Amino acid sequence: MENTPTFYQKMQTDYPEVMKSVSRLGEATRAEGPLDEKQAQLIQLAAAAAMRSEGAVHSHARRALKAGATPEEVRHALIVLISTIGFPNVAAAVSWANDVME
Known part of the structure; x- marks a missing residue:
């Protein structure tokens, strides 16, 4: 792979x-x-961010992109978590997602 x-x-x-x-x-x-692959990967990406799992954020960001998500959608799926998991956790997750998008 x-x-x-x-x-x-x-x-x-x-x-x-x-x-x-x-x-x-x-x-x-x-x-x-009923969720499609892109939706499922974005949900799993959010869970990975909440767990603070850098490897899982890398994996699910990559898989979400492969399933048709745009970089903006990947970042937005993380940004909407700020009120739930906090800015520092989201900032880390966006940084990790950027590792595979840049």
């Missing part, structure tokens, strides 16, 4: 069945409802 972090590739090598199961679970949860 293009742009897949080295540690994730190692996890896939070391634990192939676990990682396949994680991937299938993600696919199944997104397929169960």
Whole structure:
């Protein structure tokens, strides 16, 4: 997979069945409802920001863009979180998202 972090590739090598199961679970949860891939990735991006997970913000920003989100939509999905998770957390998440958009 293009742009897949080295540690994730190692996890896939070391634990192939676990990682396949994680991937299938993600696919199944997104397929169960009416949200499209872009919407699902933006929601997961917001959750990653709330968890302060830099790697997950990178991953879901990248996936949201691949699913058709614009950089402005990615940034807006984070900016709307200011009143929920606070400005410092959002600023960090925007910085991490910019890592994959710039």
